[in-house]
Amino acid sequence: MSKQKWEPKIVAFVCNWCTYAGADLAGTSRLKYPANTKIIRVMCSGGIDPVFILKAFERGADGVLVSGCHPNDCHYNAGNFHARRRWDLFHKLLDFVGIEKDRLQFSWISASEGKKFADVITKVTKDIIALGPFKTYQDMNAEFTTVFPEFAEAGNKEIAYEEEMTNG
Amino acid sequence: MSFKMEEKIISKDDLLKLCGDVIAKGHTLLAPGIAEYEQVKDVSQIRLDSSALPTKTSYKSYVFPKAEPILYYKRSKSDVQLIDVDVNGKKIVVLGAKPCDTNSINILKHLFNWDYEDEFFNLRQKHFVIIGLMCSSFDEYCFCTSVGSSPVSEEGSDLFLIPINEDKFALRIITEKGKEFIEPYSEFLKDGDEAKSNAVLESIKKPEVAFDSKQVHEWLGDNFENPKWEGIGNVCLSCAQCAFVCPVCHCFDLVDEDYSYSEGRRMKNWDGCQFGHFTLHASGHNPRDIQSKRYRQRVNHKFRYYVDKFGEILCTGCGRCSRGCPVSIDIKEIVSNCKD
């Protein structure tokens, strides 16, 4: 596999009513932002499970954004308030176990904040590029290295192969 | 095996030099640490203490890892491609293995070669060299003598150490593999006196025999439905601590683990029979639905089924499961009660 310039992989979990619509507005306004972020739509920021974030890291994400409606603007009244408490705790937990704070970011973006969406994506992308690839997490694929190095090699071979496919 | 045992003497310093060489050659050297058999990076780490109690875990995971991939797969539009895992065995030397651990691989060997030869296990096992060390102490959980072993058992060791004095060990070469291993170091060895070291072995205080394994075997056969089993599980919390620290428990689970939407691998992971969903069927039915049935299974598997199938008790009497049990369940006590 020819070594290309590394591009961060970022996932955004966004709520259907505010941030997804805000992203739509960024589109209709033809605002430009980096193409690294892929959106996964859920109904409400209250419905995003922290395990989704761990999964995303496991699947090679270098950064994650979680975004929903502003407090008091939740389409479901209170989903984002529950989310806020949850994310505050989860963020602190990840920080304590040594995951850099900027790997997981949060925002409130309303349906009318297309500009903010573009700005946030640009900022997150910039932050993640500054942090570099999330090797500390991705390297955990290379388990058993201590006793059985052969597994690590085999495992990495497969991962390299996957990247090739992604790059078309 | 018709190998004839040889009795040698090695000084502690020379033994450590030998160890240094093993490490220098890039082999893995394991020695009992505080909680587990640790990989020795520096010989100063080594404590050859025959009076230490068994470590919290055995070295089982070096021959039967807690999780290992057994194949890789890749889905394409219409089929699935399988890719083998390439296992290259690496020499592993265990120094100072407890007599209650030394035989564990021999016991496990039956299971991994019964209907299907487990290449992963066999390859690693082939590269294992076990240097046993006589054991000079025991606590209330030890019961090696009840399962046909003893603190001075050489069974399973390739080489066996008996401390003669502060800085000398008698070294017994038990197997061909052991001889092959020690040959390059013959300069360290002097001839030993078997009678003298036998005297040391005999002087060791050994745990009292708590039960007769033959009687237990028999009782288990007749008492599957015995009301004694009921309530045994009341306090058990259904973790697998006992199975995972056991040197001979070997249940495993096969799990497909996806890397991505199209690729992944199949993993062989440890499993434990005390987990509530261990025998849960796809239908939702679980034949061992309550803890007492699970505990009955554990005892039967160890002291009856395995014996019936392979002629060996699936237990080395190390007492690790009891020592570590968060609710202090003592297998010795339960098995001792397996009588009318």
Place this chain on the structure above:
Amino acid sequence: MKIGVFICHCGENISRTVDCPRVAHFAEGLPGVEYSIDYKYMCSDPGQKLIKDAIREHKLDAIVVGSCSPNMHERTFRNAAVSAGINPFLVEIANLREHCSWVHDDVEAATEKAIELVRMAIEKVKRDKPLTKIRVPVTKRVLVIGGGIAGIQAALDIANAGYEVVLVEREPSIGGHMSQLSETFPTLDCSQCILTPRMVEVYQHPKIKLLTYSEVVKVEGFIGNFKATIKKKARHINEDLCSGCGLCITKCPTKKKSYNSFEENLAFRPAVYVPFPQAVPNIPVIDETVCMYYKNGKCGMCVKVCDRGAIDFEQKDTMLVADIGAIIVATGYKLYNIEKATPESKYKGYGEYGYGKYRDVIDGLQFERIASASGPTAGEIKRPSDGKEPKKIVFIQCVGSRDPSKGISYCSKICCMYTAKQAMLYKHKVHDGEAYVFYMDIRAGGKMYDEFVRRAIEEDHVKYIRGRVSKIHEENGKYIVKGEDTIAGMPVEIDADMVVLATAMIPQDNAPKLAQTIGIPYDKHGFYNEAHPKLRPVESTTAGVFLAGACQSPKDIPESVAMASATASKAIILFASDTLEREPVVAKVNEDLCAGCFYCKKVCPFGAIEVRDIKDVNGIIYKEVAYINQGVCQGCGTCTATCLSKSIELAGFNNEEIFAEIAAL
């Protein structure tokens, strides 16, 4: 499973930056994809036909359309799929336009991203389950909360269409703020003259059940099937017996113990009172806090004079429960308290204006009462402190509103108009008086509105000064108003006899509490949020709850009435069919695995989660599990993320589907 992938060029909107044929080609090579194609306009008739034909020809089970945002054409493609025999929920949209082609310039990067978005949609659609819409019955009765002009209008419209209405008013009489006004802009009609007939109509309408002096305390259920609990506060007057003669009021000896809130505290009222003479219903209320009987068990003058025996000191609050199909919230507004701020107050007050300290500094509603013919001064303009006629009066606009430093950024909208009206009324009544208005801008959008303001300036010679007032202080009975004339560029000082502050409209104090009771969102000020600012202005985001009048944002009377009629028609549309259809995006509990911790119940914003008992063979409860009422659930999924044992799944967005999307990144 056979999946079809359809990549739309959207003319050039997508294909300009996304290599659509390459995306389609890539998709074709993915596991499970049977058919993949790109086309110029997927949403056009030929495009839809292409999808339908492909579904039939290739016997597809599910489709992915790479196109514009699902908010645009998800419905279109779902309908196309349905007509070709696929469940509409086995259609996934990859948003290649708004989220990709329009926001990226680089063709390579955009195409890569498009490929990944399509791949994620394919992985999701593989796990999608066919869903069917949910049908629920409708109770054809409306609860109108608030009996001001908006509530009155909505109630009458609905009742006249033949449906039942329960109208709940917190005060002893309906009428709201409109009944306090003297005259209305821009026509200067007498407010009460146009309002009172409508109030009576409500009272007499056979389809309207009027509950005054009552509050909604609990709302359960969901669109078409609400259950409302209403607390009817004790009037201590038997409504069936009272004839409204008013003798108890005239004879009550406790005349000056409490301020008359209808008169904006400019007068007193007796312990037994009707808020105002035209009150509907014309039945008094006994104020327990001041009535002598409740103090010392003595007096009882009202009992002696009432020949119908309608006084009932023992009367208790009662609870009524009503089945309701739709709710119209018309709770109106209050005025910003412009007194000096206290640590508890939400907004900063105007200590510099001295409201609450100087008796002749009053707010807009107080002036309405002073100018009203039925008010405390019988319509004569007198200042509260000494009853003298003010010869110089200053009106200050935008007190509180448009002032983010005090906490309110919005324009209160009606103040320009009512200030002009009040200044005009003053000039009509005090011919030799001088009226000044300090303003920031004049916002007089509306039919005949600007003409009205011009009239105040040009015909009635009200002096408009553009600028803010910095300070008011009293000197020898005069109020020194210090301000700035920004047009002249000079400081101004006016020694006024009276100052009227056009204070901002803000939501009622308990607006957030009521919103929580009903389950509707509100903004940071407490105004209720509409579902969409442009296209759904009278609906709340909670299905079946509609918003009328100033509870949504500041409004004048015609706007409130228009909004009320709009909510009425929304309710009537809802009642046009006997059952309701709703999206099946709802959560469901796996009862076997539910651990019964009920965190889901705590987080559910809609109260959709109930406790269900699981019993053993002997009928003894051995487990409590959560049960989600599919009719109430709105599908936010907060419960699914909160559930520790992951025993709840949200249909259409279940965890397996989301994990598949993550895996496809």
Place this chain on the structure above:
Amino acid sequence: MKPLTGGNMRFGYYPGCSQISSAKEYDLSLKKVIGNLGVSLDELDDWSCCGATSGHVTNHKLANGLAMRNIMLADHQGLDNIVAPCAACYNRLILSQYETFNHPEIKSEIEELLSTKFEKDIGIFNVLELFMKIGLGKIVENRKRELSNLNVACYYGCLLVRPADITKFDDAEEPTSMERIVEATGAKTVDWNHKVECCGAAHSIARRDIVVDLSKKIIDDAIAHGANVMVVACPMCHTNLDMRQRTMKKVYPGHKEFPVLYLTELVGLSLGMNEKELGIDLHYIDFKYDDNIIKNTVA
């Protein structure tokens, strides 16, 4: 601003230039009174100008840099807060800190300038806040005499409670905290109109005519509302209201001398200290607390 943790009664002290010159008596009385209430002030080591000169209108960077240098010192000297008795110093310090923490570009500019990193938010208190933190109960407890024959006009001036969004302390237009402190001494306060009006401080030197007019209005309003003494908490205000009365007498014949005290001096009087101890004798307008009417309180 960070709330202080209970029991921590250690305050950093930033005197500022006036305290060691024109307002010596303010410094003197502050230290005496605070010490009497059992609280110590740790004077910043090597403090410098706060930037409240013409600096802050001509050079933003300079003004912020000067103020932040003192805040940096506080941080380095392990202080959590600074008491700045001069309203102008208070305003500069609190404003610069606000700007630094709320504008990343200013922050990096100032950090570069001072070669430091700002992380800790230092609490900036004026004298009113200081008394509030100490607790009015302390004054009441330690009161040696009740100044009940004084009718005090509390004058805040322009900077003590402004800008409200940043000081987050009391109402900017209708403050009352000084009244509460004064009432704790047993004195009465008057309700008057000019408590936050401008005294003309900015023109103190260049346009004395403006100062005299403005200060005269303030004093007259206080007298009209029945005050017999005025209390201030800013050296600038004091200069204009006390010293300028000499010019006032010339411009407005018939102007009667009206005593103006520092808040700390008033509190000191109630704690039983005499005029000399508190430096009241240094004022231009004499003030002598009339011993004949002193009522000894519980003590």
Place this chain on the structure above:
Amino acid sequence: MDELRNYARELLEKEEVAAVIGYQQVTEKRTKPIVITDPAETSRLVFNEYCLNNLAVYLTKARIRSLMRTKDKTMKLAIVAKPCDVHSIVALIQENQIHRNDVHIISFNCHGVVKDFGCDFNGDNLAAKCIKCETHKPLYFDKIFGEEKQTPKAGDASLEKINELEKLNSKERFEFFKSEFDKCIKCYACRAVCPLCYCQRCITDKAIPRWIESSSHQRGNFSWNIVRAFHLSGRCTGCGECDRACPMDIPLSLINRRMAMEVKDLFSFVSGRSLETPTLVGNFDKKDSDEIFM
């Protein structure tokens, strides 16, 4: 001791409770749990400094719960609980796992327990949870025994460790936890002993979708331990049983404690201290911090 035994026997004899969950002595310095339904067995009950187990875990076990149900009614369970174990019971009541009326709490004035069986009871061997304990008298109980006694003084090593970790940078902390979690063998003893891990099916046992990789490799171990810690955030009452149960000596309660500190700091909430305070999870305050949100 006799008081306790007599009391328990009476409870059983009068059929006020279906069973008594308590401690029995195994060796001089070791006890183990016992579930008593036969009044005669109450003579085995003990309470001393070696009663390490948090018996609240049994309140949710199906086998024990089945003892409560007779043919026609539901009976109570009696439980011997240290004041700290009462916190767990409070949390369980708040999470609807048992009703207050269904549990009969027999508690003690507690002055601490040893850190491990076999140790002598003194300051050096005090269990970590006892070092920081503030509840020597139970907050809720139906019966209380024992005199109030002084708890030995001891240094708080786990707090020191937390402080030490906080000083490290992200990378170093990650390495620390990675190597600690690497030891994990997924025996789930931590889950089994935790009174608040009562789910019938833990999410780590769910295969579709696979929430947490069941393999005990670094990544699977990491996500298991993170999710475990997160699910206990704001719920963990700090009984420290996970630490004690872990055969690999992973300092599990370190994260739990750190999160509890965080929770206290952010939301002024401590789990299991009051039946009236709303739980942290499942509730919110509009004034919760917005700090992390852009």
